Amino acid sequence: MLPAILGGTPIRSNPLPYAKQYIDDNDCRAVSEVLKSDFLTTGPMAKKFEEVIADYVGAKYAVAFANGTAALHGACFAAGIQPGDEVITTPITFAASSNCVLYLGGTPVFADINKDNFNINIDDIAKKITKKTKAIIPVDYTGQAVDIDALKNLVKGTEIVIIEDSAHALGTKYKEKRVGGLVDMTEFSFHPVKTITTGEGGIITTNNKEYYTKLTNFRSHFITRDVNQLENKDGGGWYYEQLDLGFNYRITDFQCALGISQMKKLDWFISRRKEIVNIYNEAFTNLDGVILQKNEGFSDTVNHLYVLKLDLPKLKADRKEIFQALIAENIGVHVHYIPVYWHPYYQKLGYEKGLCPNAEDLYNCMLSVPLFPAMSNDDIRDVINGFYKIISYYRK
Numbered sequence: 171m172l173p174a175i176l177g178g179t180p181i182r183s184n185p186l187p188y189a190k191q192y193i194d195d196n197d198c199r200a201v202s203e204v205l206k207s208d209f210l211t212t213g214p215m216a217k218k219f220e221e222v223i224a225d226y227v228g229a230k231y232a233v234a235f236a237n238g239t240a241a242l243h244g245a246c247f248a249a250g251i252q253p254g255d256e257v258i259t260t261p262i263t264f265a266a267s268s269n270c271v272l273y274l275g276g277t278p279v280f281a282d283i284n285k286d287n288f289n290i291n292i293d294d295i296a297k298k299i300t301k302k303t304k305a306i307i308p309v310d311y312t313g314q315a316v317d318i319d320a321l322k323n324l325v326k327g328t329e330i331v332i333i334e335d336s337a338h339a340l341g342t343k344y345k346e347k348r349v350g351g352l353v354d355m356t357e358f359s360f361h362p363v364k365t366i367t368t369g370e371g372g373i374i375t376t377n378n379k380e381y382y383t384k385l386t387n388f389r390s391h392f393i394t395r396d397v398n399q400l401e402n403k404d405g406g407g408w409y410y411e412q413l414d415l416g417f418n419y420r421i422t423d424f425q426c427a428l429g430i431s432q433m434k435k436l437d438w439f440i441s442r443r444k445e446i447v448n449i450y451n452e453a454f455t456n457l458d459g460v461i462l463q464k465n466e467g468f469s470d471t472v473n474h475l476y477v478l479k480l481d482l483p484k485l486k487a488d489r490k491e492i493f494q495a496l497i498a499e500n501i502g503v504h505v506h507y508i509p510v511y512w513h514p515y516y517q518k519l520g521y522e523k524g525l526c527p528n529a530e531d532l533y534n535c536m537l538s539v540p541l542f543p544a545m546s547n548d549d550i551r552d553v554i555n556g557f558y559k560i561i562s563y564y565r566k
């Protein structure tokens with residue numbers, strides 16, 4: 171079959187996106203009820219949403235933020251990151267995972283990934299730990315949990331804080347337990363492409379009360395009315411104090427109402443994602459020219475992304491040509507992610523290309539395949555047919 175990019179007929183007539191939110195009438199009702207109530211900004215719905223998420227992931231506390239990036243900024247603040255401190259993370263992630271370190275004047279240090287599961291490599295983290303290392307931000311990339319026990323062993327006896335970036339991994343279990351309560355702090359994102367959405371939104375879950383208080387204050391200019399925290403205990407009914415430098419990172423109550431409503435569909439979101447991933451795995455295992463991401467036994471993964479590696483030596487085209495050919499078939503592939511330190515801003519900070527060879531190799535041959543719960547069985551079939559068509563055409 172002639173690829174559409176060369177003048178053939180595309181596999182489908184309308185573009186299929188790589189990800190899309192799922193919003194139903196219950197979500198709309200939940201939001202509009204709050205719009206007619208007394209609270210628009212962070213109020214009772216935010217509190218309830220935090221309880222729902224904390225309860226779901228098995229953490230004592232949760233603090234909701236305006237977005238996942240703000241939540242990571244808060245977590246880095248609570249961990250005490252300051253100029254001179256180093257924080258280790260992966261280059262195969264959204265820039266937020268390391269930008270949050272830069273916001274506080276800290277230095278992101280990139281550890282390489284594993285070739286087979288694409289998550290951060292724990293041995294490489296070990297090599298990059300120095301006296302200045304203050305925290306590690308591992309990312310549950312595509313939704314697959316990092317090896318949390320191995321990480322905890324690595325930092326045992328040190329003061330190094332683990333902030334898990336689980337933006338992709340709501341619902342994922344590590345050794346039977348959901349991620350969210352297993353390390354010092356865990357971040358989730360509710361951007362529309364993520365497992366549930368609040369439009370924009372994010373949250374930190376933790377079992378540590380001190381972090382909880384800091385995160386809550388940080389979200390709102392570090393202004394408090396809590397008498398236990400005030401320096402002047404006798405200020406009067408109007409009185410409040412700003413105790414440190416915080417931000418306005420509040421999330422609205424109508425967004426949190428959306429989040430609560432979305433949580434009611436989470437079981438279905440998860441089972442549908444898993445169903446699609448199983449169909450893909452079966453179809454792509456037999457497609458010569460692509461390589462699947464390994465899933466480790468300790469991770470019961472809820473995939474946010476489905477990432478394939480192109481087996482480039484077997485193909486006559488590079489990733490860019492394959493990508494464009496699939497887009498021409500109306501299959502909305504994407505690439506997650508450009509190694510963070512390749513971006514011009516990071517290059518100007520002095521990070522050099524070649525730093526993490528496995529990450530760079532993966533970047534050169536990876537594609538994200540459309541994955542979202544509202545995909546129909548026809549959509550799934552189109553994706554598989556599109557890949558078979560293009561990979562077969564370009565196979566040597």
Ligand SMILES: *Cc1c(COP(=O)(O)O)cnc(C)c1O
Binds near residue numbers: 267
């Ligand atoms: C989505 C995402 C975030 C947070 O992003 P926001 O858009 O700010 O919610 C953080 N880390 C990773 C890996 C992400 O994919």
